[in-house]
Amino acid sequence: MQSEGVVAIVGGYASAICLATTQAAARYDLPYVVDVGVTDAIVNRGLKNTFRFGPGFGTVTQQAMDNLTKINEAAGKPAKTVMLVHEDGLFGAGLAKLLQAELPKRGFEVLDTLPHPTPARDMTNIALQIKAKNPDILIPSSYYGEFVLLARTMQQQKIKPKAIYAVLNGAASNFRFVKEFPEAAQFVMDCNHWHDPRKPAAEALRKSLEAQGKFWTYNIPMNYSAVLLLADALERAASTDRAKVTEALASSTFADHLMPYGPTKFVNGQNTGAAPVNTQVQGSDIKVIFPAEFSNAKVVFPVPA
Amino acid sequence: MRQERLSLVLSVGLLAGLAVVPLVTAANTVLNFLVFAMILALAAHGWNLLAGYAGQFSFGHAAFFGVGAYGGALLQMRAGINPWVAFLGGIMLAGIVGAVIGALSFRADLRGSYFSLVTLAFAEVLRILVNATPATGGAAGLLIPLDVRFANFQFASRAAFYWIALALVALVTLLMLVIENTRFGAYLTAIRENEDAARALGVDVFAEKIKAMTLSAAITGAAGGLYAQYFLYLDANIGFGPWISIEALVAPIIGGLGTAAGPLVGALALQMLGEMSKTVAGRIPGIDLVLFGLLLVLVIAFMRRGVVGQLQRLAMARGGA
Amino acid sequence: MMFSPEIVMAAVLNGVMTGSVYALIALGLTLVYGVLHIINFAHGAMLTAAMFAVFVGHAVFRIDPYAMIAVVAPLFFALGYALQRWVIGPAAHGSESNVLLVTLGLSIMIENALLAGFRSDTRSIDVPYAFSSLDLGFTFLSVPRLVAFGVSIAVAFLLWLLLARTDAGKAIRAVAKEPTGAELVGIRVEHVFAVTFGLGAACVAVAACLLMPTFYVSPRIGNAFVLVAFTIVVLGGMGSIPGAVLGALFVGVVESLSGLFFNESLAQLGVFLIFILVLLLRPRGLFGAKA
Incomplete structure (x- = not known):
């Protein structure tokens, strides 16, 4: 790529890919805007070329825990115990480790942590263990296929915790899941990337995609915004010189994106305004329930039996 | 022309041609392509020694690629050993793991499909273990810190790295040509053709197979070590995933099973094919x-000894032999 | 960690249910091995292809996955027959390692063609009975999984009947034992090989129909099952039908219990370790099948 006059890269998604490609790009001082990769090692390595537009694990977990505590308190603290289910790769295992440390600090007891491989042939065992321990809240961090399998098995075994509270889950804020398995998806909460529903450009993009019969996912506005961010930097750099573009990115205050982040500000490569939101499946829609400034629905918690 | 002569001529010609590429172009796409082809060729050489010469078809050479890669990376990151030395350490570890797996499998007299299956299972066990063990970086994998210095086995120029990879391929090709003319090589051929007959003739089949497996694993381990130094990132799937077991096997078969030039020819062909299909078919994954799969089936069906075998036939037809 | 007896019983039951589907997949593999003495490496890819066929049948033509058995079983029988007769057989030139490599090539082709066609998304189908269950008191038994159990056992029994009681079965057994001799008495060995391979393919096709109501499909999903199937076949003794069924139920239960007491990721490891140990210590299988 380097020899073909590439000025900058936008990309990411799978964290492992991000780790490798950002480092490769750093060798050639190639500016790299990561849109979705959540592993904090992406920006913690001091690579000067790497800018992450979205929030990382640390921020998302903090926010997720803060919001969970608030939701629980507002409902009169019905939930005390939690169980974690996670896929055993970089994403799930990393998240589970953070949550295991954070939850007890906020007064939740972690009853158990259950890893599973991807692909998993069967989630019945996990469902059985959830049934045996009967946690108030279940926090699943899995990819789409396994989470759907788990949600379906739980429905089958009639296991109903007070809430399924996902963090960065592959399915919980995915319209395909909601459409294909409305019952299993009902009232599932997620703390994840989501566009700012107040921004007309974001809603317009969503409408145009849905008109084409495609499912709206959070990485669409993320990627779109990251490209806009880079375009803005290129314009201000008024040059295709890599160092100048890197500098323009570092000093970016770009605010015209689709995410609820406010003006962009990079500190050590991390966009400090980046934050996740909380969503919940209600009926056939995915509603924003937190933060209050732009939520479009009230949280349903505990889930009615 | 005999196959050995042809392999020698072909290898020398190819290696010489490849050596001057960085003098002609500095395009990183080209060098990147070639570095990867060299890593693949090396892994393929390892597989070819065991399968092509000794007739033992491993489906799990990822185990050795992974041990070489992870061994080298862990020795420098956790034990603070110089990366060059760590690279050699990784190769040795891969050889040891090869010897152990070989001893277990050959002691149980696993042949043919059974041997293929057990090697596959060993690779999978290592993949799951490495993915679950914090000491090996777990699912997050290993990032070798970026610190471009010659002493660190990291280079600012891709050409430098490429030449080292190329030199290793040349060295291993030479080794194969030498083995073909030694008693060890003859034993391996005898085992491949008929294990029981070889034993009856007094060949210590078990010992020779272990030797082949150890050397084979070390060579594929070297490929893993190179991969780690080049990309500076490893995870369980890169190191121990089925992809490398498959590519290390497809390349020599296409190039010419049991020939010294086969792995290099096959690795270049595979890489080119991969690039071409990307240009033609665009970004359709898979x-x-x-x-690759189609080519594998076709080569086995129609040209038993791959490209090298085909060239040999042409040469013989022209020579009127 | 202690679990109440209800949970352990539920896990055992679940293991038996899962194991029965493994059995069906392993049956195809062991049958082919028993007769052709080859390992079909494309078995997992064929399962994936069959699962996609069931998915398409439901998504496009609204055919119930169980009704799809009538479509995909004959279809895959024909495909399997053709593959062995005109691709694997001729390409392999009678060498065992060639068969392995040709079927490996086929599995790479099938898997990646599915990846190119369907992308790596996971897909599932929703049928009205997906969540119907029987209340056993200690657990809810999923009806689709009970159906899968029943059909798997029935298929295994039919396969056994076919081999033991019919002329076709006699021919297959003759070829398995003594291919040259069978040829001399006028049995068309190539045809019998292809029929056997077709039967193996039909087995995975039925397994696909049984899996789809509760499971999902993605281009690489077959691998998740086929490595277990290899383990079962080795455990039960390569080529033995009762061995495959018993081995499958055993592996299903072991996997389920180790998933409960350890964790799912390590349960995967357990299956491979069993596999390696059996190969190294008792390559003829645990259930005393003849070599």
Whole structure:
């Protein structure tokens, strides 16, 4: 790529890919805007070329825990115990480790942590263990296929915790899941990337995609915004010189994106305004329930039996 | 022309041609392509020694690629050993793991499909273990810190790295040509053709197979070590995933099973095919692999000794032999 | 960690249910091995292809996955027959390693063609009975999984009947034992090989129909099952039908219990370790099948 006059890269998604490609790009001082990769090692390595537009694990977990505590308190603290289910790769295992440390600090007891491989042939065992321990809240961090399998098995075994509270889950804020398995998806909460529903450009993009019969996912506005961010930097750099573009990115205050982040500000490569939101499946829609400034629905918690 | 002569001529010609590429172009796409082809060729050489010469078809050479890669990376990151030395350490570790797996499998007299299956299972066990063990970086994998210095086995120029990879391939090719003319090589051929007959003739089949497996694993381990130094990132799937077991096997078969030039020819062909299919079919995932699979079937059906075998036939037809 | 007896019983039951589907997949593999003495490496890819066929049948033509058995079983029988007769057989030139490599090539092709066609998304189908269950008191038994159990056992029994009681079965057994001799008495060995391979393919096709109501499909999903199937076949003794069924139920239960008491990721490891140990210590299988 380097020899073909590439000025900058936008990309990411799978964290492992991000780790490798950002480092490769750093060798050639190639500016790299990561849109979705959540592993904090992406920006913690001091690579000067790497800018992450979205929030990382640390921020998302903090926010997720803060919001969970608030939701629980507002409902009169019905939930005390939690169980974690996670896929055993970089994403799930990393998240589970953070949550295991954070939850007890906020007064939740972690009853158990259950890893599973991807692909998993069967989630019945996990469902059985959830049934045996009967946690108030279940926090699943899995990819789409396994989470759907788990949600379906739980429905089958009639296991109903007070809430399924996902963090960065592959399915919980995915319209395909909601459409294909409305019952299993009902009232599932997620703390994840989501566009700012107040921004007309974001809603317009969503409408145009849905008109084409495609499912709206959070990485669409993320990627779109990251490209806009880079375009803005290129314009201000008024040059295709890599160092100048890197500098323009570092000093970016770009605010015209689709995410609820406010003006962009990079500190050590991390966009400090980046934050996740909380969503919940209600009926056939995915509603924003937190933060209050732009939520479009009230949280349903505990889930009615 | 005899196959050995042809392999020698072909290898020398190819290696010489490849050596001057960085003098002609500095395009990183080209060098990147070639570095990867060299890593693949090396892994393929390891597989070819065991399968092509000794007739033992491993489906799990990822185990050795992974041990070489992880061994080298862990020795420098956790034990603070110089990366060059760590690279050699990784190769040795891969050889040891090869010897152990070989001893277990050959002691149980696993042949043919059974041997293929057990090697596959060993690779999978290592993949799951490495993915679950914090000491090996777990699912997050290992990032070798970026610190471009010659002493660190990291280079600012891709050409430098490429030449080292190329030199290793040349060295291993030479080794194969030498083995072909030694008693060890003859024993391996005898085992491949008929293990029981070889034993009856007094060949210590078990010992020779272990030797082949150890050397084979070390060579593929070297490929893993190179991969780690080049990309500076490893995870369980890169190191121990089925992809490398498959590519290390497809390349020599296409190039010419049991020939010293086969792995290099096959690795270059595979890489080119992959690039071409990407240009033609665009970004449809999987298309390149569909082609690899098809090629594998076609080569086995119609040209038993791959490209090298085919060239040999042509040469013989022209020579009127 | 202690679990109440209800949970352990539920896990055992679940293991038996899962194991029965493994059995069906392993049956195809062991049958082919028993007769052709080859390992079909494309078995997992064929399962994936069959699962996609069931998915398409439901998504496009609204055919119930169980009704799809009538479509995909004959279809895959024909495909399997053709593959062995005109691709694997001729390409392999009678060498065992060639068969392995040709079927490996086929599995790479099938898997990646599915990846190119369907992308790596996971897909599932929703049928009205997906969540119907029987209340056993200690657990809810999923009806689709009970159906899968029943059909798997029935298929295994039919396969056994076919081999033991019919002329076709006699021919297959003759070829398995003594291919040259069978040829001399006028049995068309190539045809019998292809029929056997077709039967193996039909087995995975039925397994696909049984899996789809509760499971999902993605281009690489077959691998998740086929490595277990290899383990079962080795455990039960390569080529033995009762061995495959018993081995499958055993592996299903072991996997389920180790998933409960350890964790799912390590349960995967357990299956491979069993596999390696059996190969190294008792390559003829645990259930005393003849070599």
